Every structure is written in structure tokens, then in C-alpha cells.
Amino acid sequence: MRKPSTRDWSDLDATSAIIGEIAAPPASISYLAQAEAIVHDVATSPYAGCAHMYDSLEEDRYHAVVLPLGVTHWRAAFVRCAEYGAAGAVQAATELEAGTLPVAAAEVITSPAQTAGAYVYMDMTGTANPVALLKHQRTGGQIDDSPAATTDRQVPASALLRPQVVRYSISATAGHSAFVSGRTVDLETL
Amino acid sequence: MTISSPTGYDVISANELGFVKIGEVLPRILGNVNYLYLKHQPPLVSVCYMTALADTSDPVYRIPIVPSADGLDYTFRHQVTDSGGGSTVTITVEEYDGGWNTIHTSAGQVIATTDTLDYSHTDTISDTATELRITYASAGDDIQPQGLLVYPDPASVPTGTQPSGFVAYDDGILGTADNPVTTEHVDRCRQSAVAVLRDRRQMVCSLVQDTGTPQYDSTDQGGGGAAYMRIGSAEAWLPGGPCELTVYTYGDVSSGAATKVRLVQVAGNSVDLDLDGTVQSGALEVTPDADGFVRFDAYMQRPTGRDAYLYALVAYWRPGD
Numbered sequence: 001m002r003k004p005s006t007r008d009w010s011d012l013d014a015t016s017a018i019i020g021e022i023a024a025p026p027a028s029i030s031y032l033a034q035a036e037a038i039v040h041d042v043a044t045s046p047y048a049g050c051a052h053m054y055d056s057l058e059e060d061r062y063h064a065v066v067l068p069l070g071v072t073h074w075r076a077a078f079v080r081c082a083e084y085g086a087a088g089a090v091q092a093a094t095e096l097e098a099g100t101l102p103v104a105a106a107e108v109i110t111s112p113a114q115t116a117g118a119y120v121y122m123d124m125t126g127t128a129n130p131v132a133l134l135k136h137q138r139t140g141g142q143i144d145d146s147p148a149a150t151t152d153r154q155v156p157a158s159a160l161l162r163p164q165v166v167r168y169s170i171s172a173t174a175g176h177s178a179f180v181s182g183r184t185v186d187l188e189t190l
Numbered sequence: 191m192t193i194s195s196p197t198g199y200d201v202i203s204a205n206e207l208g209f210v211k212i213g214e215v216l217p218r219i220l221g222n223v224n225y226l227y228l229k230h231q232p233p234l235v236s237v238c239y240m241t242a243l244a245d246t247s248d249p250v251y252r253i254p255i256v257p258s259a260d261g262l263d264y265t266f267r268h269q270v271t272d273s274g275g276g277s278t279v280t281i282t283v284e285e286y287d288g289g290w291n292t293i294h295t296s297a298g299q300v301i302a303t304t305d306t307l308d309y310s311h312t313d314t315i316s317d318t319a320t321e322l323r324i325t326y327a328s329a330g331d332d333i334q335p336q337g338l339l340v341y342p343d344p345a346s347v348p349t350g351t352q353p354s355g356f357v358a359y360d361d362g363i364l365g366t367a368d369n370p371v372t373t374e375h376v377d378r379c380r381q382s383a384v385a386v387l388r389d390r391r392q393m394v395c396s397l398v399q400d401t402g403t404p405q406y407d408s409t410d411q412g413g414g415g416a417a418y419m420r421i422g423s424a425e426a427w428l429p430g431g432p433c434e435l436t437v438y439t440y441g442d443v444s445s446g447a448a449t450k451v452r453l454v455q456v457a458g459n460s461v462d463l464d465l466d467g468t469v470q471s472g473a474l475e476v477t478p479d480a481d482g483f484v485r486f487d488a489y490m491q492r493p494t495g496r497d498a499y500l501y502a503l504v505a506y507w508r509p510g511d
Contacts, residue, residue: 002201010431012510014388018380019373032215033207035379039222042230042383043199046429048507050236051486052337053397053422055405061238062269062306063337066231069199077425077483134423136485161198163231165267165339167308175424176238179482187201 001186004044004070044070044187049077049177056173057081057119058092064167065178070190071164073154073182075139078173080115081132088117091172096139098155098168110150111139113172141181159184191362193347195224213364213371220359220375223382224347227356232392234264234315235322235340237504240399240406240422244273244332249400251324251335254438254469255285256391256506257315258342259353265343266294268309269336270326272301277331281309285319306336312343317353321440321469342390355385387509394426394435395453395486395505408449408490408498418452421500422488428507429482435474435505441465441490444497449490451500456485465490465498474505 018034046068054061067074076096096109120132140152147153157166170176184190200218207215235253257264270279279301283294293313301307315322326335347358357378364375399405406421439451448466453474461474476484490500 002203006429008431009387009509010433012384012387014384014510016380017377019376022373029207031376032219035216035376036202036207036219038380039219039226039383040202042226042387043222047232048392048394048430049427050233050393051395051424051426051484052236052238053395053424053486053488053503054238054240056238059243059334060271060306061336062271062308063236063238064267064269064308064339065236066233066339066341068231069229077427079423079425136423136425161201162229165265165341167267167269169306175422177424177426179427180429187199188203190198190201 002188003185004183004187005041007041007045044068046180049179051175051177053175058172060169060171061173062169064165066163066165067157067180068163069161070159070184070187071157071180071182072159072184073143073156074178075141075154075181076170076176076178077136077138078170078176080113080135080137080172081120081174082115083118083120084133090116091119094173095171096155096168099166107147108150109139109153109155111137111152154181159190161187161190191360193224193349193358193360194221195228195347196221199225216371216375217361217364219379223379224359226383226386227347227358228344230386230390231341231343232390233339233341234391234393235338236393237396237398238337239335240397241335242405243334245334246328246330246332247400247402248325248327249335250402251398252401252440253322253398253502254440254504255315255319255322257317257319258389259317260356260389261314261317262342262344263312264315264340265310265312267339269306270301270309271306271334271336272303273332273334274303275331276303277301277328277333279307279333280327282325282327283313284323285315286321286323287316287319290323354389356382391506391508393504394428394507397422397488397503399501401501404499404501408492416491416494418489418491420487421490424486426484426486427482428476428478428484430509432477433507434511435476435507436471437461437463437474437505438469438471439463439465439500440469440502441498441500442467443493446493446496449493449498451503452489453503453505454487454489456487465500
């Protein structure tokens with residue numbers, strides 16, 4: 001079994017060598033293991049999920065994400081805005097569609113809104129409008145790759161031994177990032 | 191001597207390291223080093239434009255970049271939505287490398303009413319380029335540029351030592367039976383892997399507006415008197431642990447002295463940068479929470495009696511920093 005890496009790069013020594021200047025190093029399997037481990041870490045560690053800031057209000061926002069190898073599921077962290085103190089109905093849910101999904105209406109990922117009233121954007125709405133209420137949310141953590149009805153869940157991906165680019169749209173947000181939430185347990189099975 | 195790479199990552203079982211000859215496993219590890227050069231693809235640019243829902247002004251976006259030292263090929267993926275009635279869009283990409291150089295111009299892309307164009311191209315970004323300039327020309331049709339993703343996508347593994355420090359593996363020595371395994375081959379795995387990792391910076395925060403007519407400027411703000419007003423908020427996912435980011439901004443003021451833009455890790459550090467008509471940069475140390483998230487807020491200072499314009503605010507992570 002071989003798992004993807006979960007390495008913390010904050011302790012990376014960018015300059016040291018495995019063997020270096022030792023004239024006659026002793027034969028050691030640890031050298032080979034070190035050589036393989038760093039390559040494995042770089043190849044299988046996830047990429048950063050970029051924090052995108054924008055103004056899409058209730059509209060769809062189209063973009064694409066590079067998923068590193070071995071990813072089985074991903075999610076979105078998003079922010080919604082509403083007028084502070086505003087009364088009104090709960091806003092429309094945030095919907096996420098990705099890749100070849102949905103092949104059926106039920107497969108749209110739908111995250112219920114936690115904001116109500118008029119959509120606004122941050123504080124950039126002039127003195128006539130009050131400041132915005134921000135609500136940071138994340139799409140659901142439930143895994144259900146073939147739902148019978150729209151539901152809040154993780155986005156499935158076909159795990160590969162190379163990165164893949166997935167196009168998606170997300171609605172009713174003013175910012176978001178995509179993040180990896182599931183990776184294959186054993187890369188040797190891919 | 192052949193330089194080759196597996197098309198997919200060659201998974202080496204942990205128990206293979208202990209029970210085979212080093213000369214049998216090391217070429218596979220070095221093959222994976224070559225694979226990294228081709229397939230370590232964190233986005234250099236990941237932007238969702240802050241833009242009008244129906245823009246007829248041929249918007250132009252400028253994005254500060256820190257490309258690979260190796261002058262790599264990058265794949266660009268643009269998303270552009272027609273706002274109604276259909277559009278024809280020409281996309282031009284330029285890099286600033288001591289002057290503006292066009293690296294790609296698309297043919298006119300026809301977008302049916304309310305559809306979204308998904309347009310890709312692969313072009314080289316110079317190692318000394320400091321900005322990208324993207325123009326979406328629609329000849330008066332109303333469009334909404336949505337997003338841009340730019341990621342490394344080299345077509346082949348080069349010979350020799352690269353400016354990044356990467357050295358490719360060829361099978362000249364290890365590929366022949368009974369030839370020696372040198373310490374350099376073992377060290378090369380680490381040095382090349384770390385070189386690729388650190389050479390390909392990852393964008394972790396972005397807010398980009400049209401340089402002609404930004405969607406929001408200081409005239410849209412309440413407050414005043416040099417107050418800082420929030421203009422963006424989003425979470426980044428930084429699974430690599432605490433780190434120092436490099437933040438870049440480009441903006442301007444209508445007249446007079448520079449004003450400021452501020453990027454904040456909520457409940458953490460912040461950095462203030464000038465909006466003065468040039469690209470400015472600074473460092474920001476961030477500490478992700480237990481799940482790897484960093485919540486950013488962006489603020490712009492409203493100058494008294496003048497206007498301020500933010501065109502781009504981006505942050506880059508280099509693993510190990």
C-alpha cells in the first residue's frame with residue numbers, strides 16, 4: 001500500500017543533499033528511501049486552493065481547478081454577501097456543477113444559503129447602502145456520488161496517476177476556493 | 191541516452207525499496223523526477239475576475255506573476271460568458287518582460303447567447319516576465335470574462351541543468367547492466383524534486399479588476415477620510431503548513447500621493463502595499479488552521495478628495511518559504 005503524501009512543507013530544507021560530499025558513503029537503503037520519499041512527497045502533495053475574490057452576486061461563476069494525482073473528492077469554501085440587517089427571504093442556494101456533472105438534475109451540488117435579503121457586495125456599495133454581512137460556508141462533506149435528489153455533498157473526481165483539470169461553475173458567491181477533501185487510500189490501486 | 195518519463199506517476203511500493211537492487215529502483219525514482227518536470231502543475235494564475243455582468247468595453251486585466259526560471263510552457267484556460275445576444279471575442283495575452291510582448295492572440299471566438307466559452311492555449315512565459323496582460327475584445331458585444339487558470343505544461347524534459355536547478359535523468363549510466371550507481375544520482379532525486387517544487391509558485395489569493403473601468407473603486411465606498419474599506423474576502427486552502435507569502439498589487443490613484451491596499455489573514459498578520467501606478471510587493475506570514483484554511487480579507491484605503499483604483503491583488507506561495 002502506498003498513500004499520498006500529507007507533508008508539511010514548512011520544515012523543508014531546500015539545500016541539503018541526501019549523501020552530498022561523502023567520498024565513500026556506506027551502502028544504505030536509507031539513501032534510496034530518502035531519494036524516493038521526497039519525489040513521492042512532491043508528486044502527491046496537494047496544491048494550494050486559491051482564494052478567489054470577486055463580485056458575482058447571484059450569478060454563476062465559471063472557472064477550472066487543477067486537481068493533483070489521486071484525488072477522489074473535492075469541495076468548495078465560499079463566501080456569500082447580504083445586506084446587513086436586511087429582512088427578506090433566504091437567498092438562493094449556492095449550486096456547484098463540475099466536469100461532466102451533472103448528468104442529471106439531481107447531481108447538482110446544492111448548498112443551502114445562510115444569508116437572507118438583498119444581495120450586496122462587501123462595503124463597495126456606496127454610503128446609501130449599509131455594509132455587507134459576510135457568511136463563509138463550505139459545500140457539504142457528505143459523500144454521495146449518485147444522489148437521487150439535489151443534495152449538499154462532495155464533488156467526485158476520477159482518481160488518476162497524473163493531475164487533471166476540472167471545469168466547474170459556482171453560483172451566488174462573492175469568493176471561493178476549491179480544496180481537496182478526498183484522496184485515494186492506496187495509489188497502487190490506480 | 192534517452193530521457194523519458196512515465197505518462198503517469200510510477201508508484202513504488204514501500205517494500206520494493208528493501209528487497210531489490212538499488213540499480214533497479216533508482217531509475218524508476220529518477221523517471222518520476224522527470225515526471226515531476228512535466229506534471230507538477232500548480233496554477234501560476236487562478237483568477238475569477240471582478241467584473242461587470244455585461245461589459246462592452248474590451249476589458250483589460252493585468253496580473254503580476256512569478257513564472258518558472260526555466261521559461262516553461264503554460265496552458266491558459268479562459269472562461270468568458272456572453273451576456274445576451276451572442277458575442278465574438280478575441281483574446282490577447284501579453285507578458286511584460288521589459289516591454290509588452292504578445293504571446294497569444296486567438297481567432298474570433300463565437301459565443302452563443304448566454305453560453306460560456308471555455309478557451310485553452312499553450313504558450314511560453316519568459317522566465318523574466320513580471321506581469322500578464324489579458325484583453326477580451328468583443329467589438330461592442332456585451333460579455334462577462336469569468337476566470338483564468340494558467341498552469342505549467344511543458345511538452346518535454348530538457349537536457350542539462352536548468353536555471354531552476356532541475357537536472358533531468360537519462361538512462362546513459364543506470365540503463366546499462368552492472369554500471370555503477372553514483373552518489374550524484376541519489377542526490378539528484380532530492381535536488382531536482384525540490385527545484386521543481388520551489389520553482390513553480392502557487393497563487394493562493396487573487397482579486398483582479400479591469401484596468402479600464404474597474405468594477406469597484408474608492409468612489410463606490412462609504413466612509414472616507416483615509417478609512418480602510420473591505421473589498422474582498424475568501425478562504426484559501428494551504429495544506430503545506432505555516433508559510434511566508436509574497437503579495438503583489440497593482441493599482442493607482444487619480445492624483446497625488448499613493449494610497450494603500452491591505453491584505454489580512456483574519457486574526458493574523460497583514461501587509462500594506464502602495465497603489466501608485468506600479469507593481470508593489472511585500473511579505474505576509476500566514477498560519478493555516480488545523481484544516482489548512484487561511485481566511486483573507488482585502489481592504490482598500492479611500493484617499494480624501496481623490497479616487498483610488500485597485501487593479502490586481504495576488505499572493506504567491508513557494509513551498510518551503
